[in-house]
Amino acid sequence: SGELYCSLPNPRNVHFESTNMRNVLHWSVPEGTGDGVLYKVKYAVYGVGKWIRKPECRNINRTWCDLSSETSDYEEQYYASVKAFLNGTCSAWVETTRFNPLTDTKIDPPMVSVSSTDKSISIILTAPEKWKRSPEEGSISLLQVYPGLQYNVSVLNKKTKKRWFFSISNNTLVVPWLEPGTAYCVSAQIHVTTPLLDSGFSKEHCIATLKDK
Amino acid sequence: SVAEIRAGFTAIKANIQSRDPIRSLSILSHPHSLHKVKSSDRCCITHHLFSFYVDKVFKHCRTEDSFVNRKISSIANSFLSLRRRLGQCHEQNNCVCGEESTEKFKQILANYEGLNVTSAAMKSLGELDILLDWMEKSH
Numbered sequence: 001s002g003e004l005y006c007s008l009p010n011p012r013n014v015h016f017e018s019t020n021m022r023n024v025l026h027w028s029v030p031e032g033t034g035d036g037v038l039y040k041v042k043y044a045v046y047g048v049g050k051w052i053r054k055p056e057c058r059n060i061n062r063t064w065c066d067l068s069s070e071t072s073d074y075e076e077q078y079y080a081s082v083k084a085f086l087n088g089t090c091s092a093w094v095e096t097t098r099f100n101p102l103t104d105t106k107i108d109p110p111m112v113s114v115s116s117t118d119k120s121i122s123i124i125l126t127a128p129e130k131w132k133r134s135p136e137e138g139s140i141s142l143l144q145v146y147p148g149l150q151y152n153v154s155v156l157n158k159k160t161k162k163r164w165f166f167s168i169s170n171n172t173l174v175v176p177w178l179e180p181g182t183a184y185c186v187s188a189q190i191h192v193t194t195p196l197l198d199s200g201f202s203k204e205h206c207i208a209t210l211k212d213k
Numbered sequence: 214s215v216a217e218i219r220a221g222f223t224a225i226k227a228n229i230q231s232r233d234p235i236r237s238l239s240i241l242s243h244p245h246s247l248h249k250v251k252s253s254d255r256c257c258i259t260h261h262l263f264s265f266y267v268d269k270v271f272k273h274c275r276t277e278d279s280f281v282n283r284k285i286s287s288i289a290n291s292f293l294s295l296r297r298r299l300g301q302c303h304e305q306n307n308c309v310c311g312e313e314s315t316e317k318f319k320q321i322l323a324n325y326e327g328l329n330v331t332s333a334a335m336k337s338l339g340e341l342d343i344l345l346d347w348m349e350k351s352h
Contacts, residue, residue, distance in 0.1 A: 049237020075248045077343070079236055098230045098339075102346050103223075147350065194216045194349055195342075196223070 008091040009033065011063075011082045015096055016071075018105035020142065022131035023071045025057075025080045026064045030091055038085045041065045046077040046098055059085075068131050074101040074145065103195040107142060109202035110151060110171075112188050118180040118210040125151050125171040125188050128199075143171075146192045154201065158183040167191070181211040214291065215348060221288045222341045225281045230339040232276075233332070240324045240337045245317050247347040254314035255351055256299070261310075261318045262344060263296040266337065269325065273334030285338070 009030035017026050029037060041057035044050060057065035071078045078099045084091040111126040127149060130140040143149050153166040155175055159182050166173055178184065185206040190199040241247055241262075250258050271289040276282055299308070325333045 044236055046236060047239025047243035049235075075246060075346070076242070097227055100342055100346070103342055194219050195345070196216070196220065 006090040006092055008037075008084055008086055008089045010091045010094045011039065011084050012094075014080070014082050014094045016067075016080065016099045016104065018099075018101065020108055020128050020131050021068070021072070021074060021101050021105050021145075022066075023068045023099070023101060023105070024064055024066050025082070025096070027082050027094070029063060030084050033084070033086055036086055037061065039063070039065075040083050040085070041067075041080060042093075043067055043070055043078055043080040046079060051081070069133055071099065071101055072131070072133075077101075102145070103197070105197075107190050107192070107197055107199040109199045110188050110190055112186055112202050112205045114186050114205050114207045116184075116207045116209045118212060119178050120174055120176045121155070121178060121184055121186070121207060121209065123153060123155075123173040123175070123186055123188070125153070125173075127171070127190060142190070146197070148193045150191045150193070152189045152191050152201075154187045156185045156187075156204070158185060158206065178209050180209050183208045215295070215345060218288050218291045218295075218341070219345050221284045221291070222345070225284045226339070226342065228276075228278065228281055229274075229335065233336045233339045235328070235332070235336065238324065238327070238336075239340060239343075240321060240333065241340045241343045243324075245320050247317075247343065248350070250317065250347075250351070251311070251313060252351070253309075254311050254317075256308040257310035258314045258318060259348065260296070260299045260308055261314070262321075263292055263299055265318075265321065265325075266341075266344075267292050267296055270334045270337045273330050274338050288341070 009032060011030055012028040014027040017024050025041060038059045038061055040059060041054045042051045043054060044052065054065060054067065067080060079095055081093045081095045083093045108128040113124045115122050127141050127143045130142055130145055132139060150167055150169050153168065153173055154163055156163045183206055185204040187201045187204045189201045271285060274285050325337065
């Protein structure tokens, strides 16, 4: 379609926001334009370079577009681009920087489950799953994506406020020699050494050791 | 170490990749992806690629930015020491080059020689994360 002379200001801050490889393109409204701006989106695989339109993000008025499906192969890298339209005029295409799903994603904290005996607590950690198209699709743990994935675990004695830190590669940890009848709070973080990626710490999971028999 | 190379590259990635306007060509990942390299060929391809970066790429990657230049030279030094270590494997014949890896590396050189040297070097430098991702995943 022959496009009009494009005098509209450009969309701003066009970038990918990614968590667990759910890759969503975001941008800001062009400066000085009120309501009514529409957008279209395209993307390209780096090294192939052919721009591909995203039909579900054609003539949209929101300022984001989910490209997770199109960028799910994390052995590839990608560019995306946005163009704005208003009252018969348009902006230029504005591109992202090169997006590498493997290194440019954020990782959620692990799931934490705890159980206790009188003198120990057992902690089981579960890494988040990679984004998937539908619930029926097979799950891929981020552990498979990042073979060097480790867990940093914090254990707090609520009574004495003493805190221990552990760094483990497997997903289970037993903390022995604890005080009976005492509350302990556990929080955990994912740490990938290379590429360097850290999740935040999970919220605290507190549990009391059983009282002495 | 690889982690040092990764950290150095991450610090200059946006700067270096912004100097490479060519989206439709990749030195390392198209048409052949490193991720399709057989495990038996990995050592040889890695050794070839380290030599490629040391002998062909880094020397053509000067910029006007002293911070970027310092990072590039520290990455280059890390490559030199890693290549030395890999060289020992090569000498002990533990790093045999099969036909497929030789073919793949020829393609990489052809991609490189398809551009003028400065563009090819800057593009190769901008693709360091492709090499590092493959190395970390497969080694």
